Amino acid sequence: MTLEELVPCDSSKMQAVSEAVERVLVAAQRQDRLTVGVYESAKLMNVDPDSVVLCVLATDEEDEGDIALQIHFTLIQAFCCDNDIHILRVSGMQRLATILGEPEPGAEPRDLHCLLVTNPHTDAWKSQGLAEVASYCAESRDKNQWVPYVCLQER
Numbered sequence: 001m002t003l004e005e006l007v008p009c010d011s012s013k014m015q016a017v018s019e020a021v022e023r024v025l026v027a028a029q030r031q032d033r034l035t036v037g038v039y040e041s042a043k044l045m046n047v048d049p050d051s052v053v054l055c056v057l058a059t060d061e062e063d064e065g066d067i068a069l070q071i072h073f074t075l076i077q078a079f080c081c082d083n084d085i086h087i088l089r090v091s092g093m094q095r096l097a098t099i100l101g102e103p104e105p106g107a108e109p110r111d112l113h114c115l116l117v118t119n120p121h122t123d124a125w126k127s128q129g130l131a132e133v134a135s136y137c138a139e140s141r142d143k144n145q146w147v148p149y150v151c152l153q154e155r
Helices: 012-030 038-047 067-082 093-099 128-142
Strands: 034-036 052-058 086-091 114-118 149-151
Touching: 012 034, 012 052, 012 086, 012 093, 012 114, 012 128, 012 149, 034 038, 038 052, 038 067, 038 114, 052 067, 052 128, 067 086, 067 114, 086 128
Parallel strands: 052 086, 086 149
Antiparallel strands: 034 114, 052 114
């Protein structure tokens, strides 16, 4: 049984959070506040975990059998929980690639399995979408769902 089978993708709340996640990721990329890749994310969290406000772990069904990726996810999830970083699991790698403009022409495709949104210490980045995602993460933790799930819908 997959995560998608356990958590339905069609609820209005899920759709609103999915759209908020997309807005946050696009805004973070535009403002150079998005770290992309499992290894790049691990390096950033090691150096400056206080700057990370959201961790997005993305997989699709074909990634579920990748043991190395699942081990990385487990370690990243534990680190995020220990450091009070909001964490979200998403499916819809193709949609994620589309909203982040991947791959850029002539460039090597980036590893979109782990994305970190950072908030520099110098200013407070206010985002309605980020507040909505953070609220969803907190609500999910209150229901003992420590790593909430969102399905990014193709449009």
